[in-house]
Amino acid sequence: MTGETTPIGSIHVSPRAVATIAYQAALESYGVVGLASKNLITDLTNVLVKDPTQGVEVHYDGENIIIDMYIVIEYGTRIKSVASSVANTVKFHVEKALGMPVNQVNVHVSGLRISSFD
């Protein structure tokens, strides 16, 4: 995806590379305690291999970059505020690294982690 042509050849950035950037950015966002895989089977394989793009899906249709994030949030934080700051952070970091606009960042809150009840 995201091809660019230079005089000596072209540059391709894989969705997986983009996903890694998004994954790192999400983990540094306050309130996010993890990323969740979409289904059980990927979850099981993840036990064996630590995937640096788990819970991130990147779609590119030749024009638009759309990122879906599946996140787990700390119980007791305001979900709306956390989710919107994840979207902003991910968009910022991916755009900074890629130099291309990200059209959408969809944040799916897959679960809450309860460290302790109040």
Added chain:
Amino acid sequence: MIMDAQETYISRRQDRFRKAPLDGQALKTLIYAGLTWLRTNQETVNALNVYPVPDGDTGVNMVLTMQAAYDEIADSPEQNFGKMIHVVAHGALMGARGNSGVILSQIWRGLARGSDEIEVLDGRSLVSAFAEARDTAYKGVVRPVEGTILTVAKDVASAAENILVETDDPIRILDHVVGEADESVERTPDLLDVLKKAGVVDAGGKGLFFILEGMLRYINGQPLDTPLVTVQPLSEMVLEDTLKTIEPGQEFEVVVDFRPDNPLDLKEFYSDLEEMGTSIQVGEGEGLYRMHIHLLTEKLYEPIEYTRSLGTVIKASMENLVEQMDEIESRARRSQVDVSPVEKDQIAVIAVSPGYGISLVFASLGVAGIVEGGQTMNPSTEDIMNAFENLPTNKVVILPNNKNIIMAAKSAAELTVKNVAVIPTRTIPQGLAAMLRLIPDGDFDRVVEEMNQALEEVHSGQITTAIRNVEIDNVEVQEGQIIALLDGKLVCSAHSLEEASLDLLVKAEADQYELVTLFFGADISKQDANQIADTIRAAYPNLEVELQDGGQPHYQFILSIE
């Protein structure tokens, strides 16, 4: 001598505070003090952003979060400390705004959790509450970034633990903690490179410090309504907002620039000024000081005489506040813009506009509603919804006209039952270009598509003053320089508006286009704007150059290149 008297005063005030138990009601007072002090210093926190464009809102977000926390307890008669602080934490959680607000709410949650069974707070429980606040705050993130409010919360907890060997008096603990928090904030640039590059400390950390310090200042009997004895860099002094805080009886605003003969004793300087008037601000840049004060007519010349006794007065200006207030009010009345009525089944467009002139242009193009807002004052989702909820149509298009508002516009679209499309316009020119494609009776999806396409056809330029030194996208910027952004990207820095405008047009390859519209902002006179328009006309004889009064804050010019 003066210092000794002040110390005695403070210790007497602290003793007075010690007489009452630190219960729920005492907590309420302290929260109010923290909130008030934070609000007084809100602009200082806002100014600590790392990008050279003024878009900082950390101060606002933290104030709103604390306000929500206080609102929750304002009328509560609760005596029990533990119960009260749980309500505070709940309020902070519900009202958490922005990243710093979320972290702040976690800190309150931790403090509450650490004070579960506490009826009356003592030193030992205060220390363990600070520890719990640190732990809870750190639990909220997988990879904590140091050099932020988190670090300050951590340093506060360790400072509290360290002083416990010396004293278990909660007031002395707070006193010590505030000093350590101050130092911790000053250390944040050493831990976080972006802060160092931008030459600032962390905004969230500074906000937390102000909350704690406000509590201590209240206990010490120090005022909470005048900003600290800190001197701001000259370019950061925001004197436009000072009119909001006019006290009855203060008739004149005096601003004096002077160069003191000897290093200024700030404490003394401030206390001398406090005797003359209110709303005091002091700025400094390369040995030049600027002071701002509001006072009564009969004291009009006092600040000038006073600064003359300290050194050389370079410039003094005074303005009649009463007249200015009248002017502002009449301007507010004028700023009512007539928008177009919509009928059932027509498409209604809601545009976000940062200034009166720009609102007029949108109105002339037929928008059905205008929401005020822009770079530093983002409208809330609710503000946007209010603009269209009562319109008699179900087809609504929103033009956010700023990248920071797109999010709020989208949530407004999700929350309503109406059919709402958000055109992701990031600039005013994009908004105007989209607006030109509106066919009120057209097919909704078709019109939305057309409007989206329009965004590609226009380039947007913005010209503003850099508020700090920074280097971004290989452009080096000095504080106070004029910078130009093309489609949101910093493209050049310059020493004059003229230079920046011309450079921007070169970068935009303006000779390939036909029309440039200049919207000049509130900070620049029509004459100056005209002059720059003429320079552009001379440089690009084939380009049509239009000048419009935009009235937007912060940006001297917004340019539309099409």
